[in-house]
Amino acid sequence: MVSSSQTIKLSMEFADAASWHCALVLLVLVLIGSIGANSVSSEEHARGRQIFNRPCDEIYVVGEGETLHTISDKCGDPFIVERNPHIHDPDDVFPGLVIKIIPSTDEKL
Known part of the structure; x- marks a missing residue:
């Protein structure tokens, strides 16, 4: 027959083993989550400037249809x-025109 002290000891060992397994699973999930959060998808890589809140480079080349x-x-x-x-007439902007851009500090988010 199993005494109550042995039952308590077995229960404590089981609880200790279960808590170690839960801690290990939690650690693995945190590591997997942090790896996924740090990886950059190919779409984000292509839009790299937008990640840093910089939609335009300091030197900007005007594209077709832009004003x-x-x-x-x-x-x-x-x-x-x-x-x-070098821009004498603001209405005379053409594709290929190179301009200097400095975003304002109070830029809309």
């Missing part, structure tokens, strides 16, 4: 004309 207004909204720089003295 200074759309570039200003996209890049967060309301002073494009002031920073680019």
Whole structure:
């Protein structure tokens, strides 16, 4: 017959083993979660500038159909004309034009 002290001892050993297994499973899940959170998908890699909240490089090449207004909204720089003295007419922006962009510090998120 099993005494009550032996039953308590067996129960404690079982509880100790179960807690170690739970801790190990929890550790593995945390490690897997952190690896998944640190990996960058190919889509995020292609949009790397957006990860750092930088939609535009400092040197920007105007694309087809863009205006200074759309570039200003996209890049967060309301002073494009002031920073680019080579732009004489803000309405005469053409694809391939190189401009300097400096996003404002109070940029919308």
